[in-house]
Amino acid sequence: MQDMDPGFVPPPYREVLLTYHDGSVRKVYVTDREEPYPDGHLIVSRTNCDGILTHANAAFVEMSGYTREELIGQPHCILRHPDMPKAAFADLWACVQRGEQWHGYVKNLRKDGGHYWVYASVIPNVRDGVAVGYTSVRRKPSRARIAEAEAAYRDLD
Amino acid sequence: MDDTLQFTVSPDFPPDRLSGWFVFNTWLQRQLGCSVHLEMYDGFSAQRAAVADGHVDLIYANPFDATELVRHRGFVPVARPQGKSDEVVIISRASSAQDAIEALQPGVRVACTTDPDVRQIGLILLEPANLTPADLTLIDTDKHLLSAKQLLKGEADVAFLLADAYDGFSKLLREQTQVLVRSAIRDIHHALLAGPRLTARAAELQQKLVAMGDSATDRQLLGELDFPAWEALETEDVEFMIDVIDTLRAGA
Structure with a gap:
């Protein structure tokens, strides 16, 4: 995955090197700006078994700040925010690879370095008994739940 | 059971579309060359009971009921209303x-x-x-x-x-x-589904429904249902919608 382009990120921002589960590294640029989650929207996406995006609905595209063309074919972790603990994603992948559902609060990184909080649910897509990918739906969490998640994630790696 | 096919519409349809569905039923009879009875149930429980008793051959189902019908009752996807999603x-x-x-x-x-x-x-x-x-x-x-x-x-x-x-x-x-x-979800929608007695003619029906968009008269008929055309609905389209619905249910 390519490094983020700081040309799209309004200063001030901080530069962070993110290391993913496969050992690859990406330079990201992060601001403190939170993008408000629009009322009523549900963000829907689908990946293949390798976590590569194959579908993104309009809300996904809008909130990410990328174009659909920039998203499809990219790893879902293009949205990974450095404030999210690795343990949360390790738990997500372990769950869905066992064929189970996963739910959790996630801080996502936008193309412009901002972020937005979601409550995410992920399930495996099973066809003829075989997982062929994963579907995720995210919705607007309450501020109380976001505050709890922020506190919990600060205590994790 | 006689040869009349039983058609029904999810009870959540807007009341001002009632006559449109009866006109559509007449169109269906002409196209399929057989008798089709349109039964409008008063509520979801009555309609589900009819499905369970095998009294439904064709249904314009809401997305959550479509999940049950496709996964557990042998219904197959036929078409969806173009440009309409359930919000x-x-x-x-x-x-x-x-x-x-x-x-x-x-x-x-x-x-x-x-x-x-x-x-x-x-x-x-x-x-x-x-x-x-x-x-x-x-x-x-x-x-x-x-x-x-x-x-x-x-x-x-x-x-x-x-x-x-x-x-x-x-x-x-x-x-x-x-x-x-x-809401602004866009990815879930109503679906026209064929039951076990109509499965063999589902592809033929799908073709005729999709072709409605090519005829000015038929487009006028569909206008009464508040959508411009039918789009073919394939099994994988419904499977994806079911995945989205399962995800919504799972996160509740």
Whole structure:
């Protein structure tokens, strides 16, 4: 995955090197700006078994700040925010690879370095008994739940 | 059982589309060359009982019922209405101080049909207020109009409605209410499904339905149903919608 382009990120921002589960590294640029989650929207996406995006609905595209063309074919972790603990994603992948559902609060990184909080649910897509990918739906969490998640994630790696 | 095919429409259809569905049924009879009976059930429970008893051969189903019909009752996808998705509104009385989702408090009384997609999506739309089903008093109704009436009588604080049904209400009724939130999901929609007695003719029916968009007369007929054309619906399209619905249910 390519490094983020700081040309799209309004200063001030901080530069962070993110290391993913496969050992690859990406330079990201992060601001403190939170993008408000629009009322009523549900963000829907689908990946293949390798976590590569194959579908993104309009809300996904809008909130990410990328174009659909920039998203499809990219790893879902293009949205990974450095404030999210690795343990949360390790738990997500372990769950869905066992064929189970996963739910959790996630801080996502936008193309412009901002972020937005979601409550995410992920399930495996099973066809003829075989997982062929994963579907995720995210919705607007309450501020109380976001505050709890922020506190919990600060205590994790 | 006689040879007449049994057709039904999800009871959440807007009432002003009733005559359109009967005209569509006549079109179906001509195209299939057999007798088709359109049965409009009063509510979801009556319709589900008819499905369970094998009395439905063709159904315009809401997305949550489509999940059950395709996964467990041997129905196959035929078509979907072009450009239409299932969205939900949450409304309160126009005079109510409860004028935003975040203003709702535990104990709120919610009028809602037993329409499973409306209920599920409505509950999700309340999450930003930190409300869970345990915080609500749900008042069951059989029709979206009855949900609105519960609201206007003061017996409910908010109502969950299919957005299409709300938009079809009279101007007077809409002016007595305010929309707190309108969903924007886009990925779930109603679907026309063929039951086991019609499966062998599903591909033929799909072809005829998709071709309706090419005929000015047929487009006028579809206009009465409030969509411009039918789109072919394949198994994988429905499987994806089912995955989305399962994800919504799983996260509730």
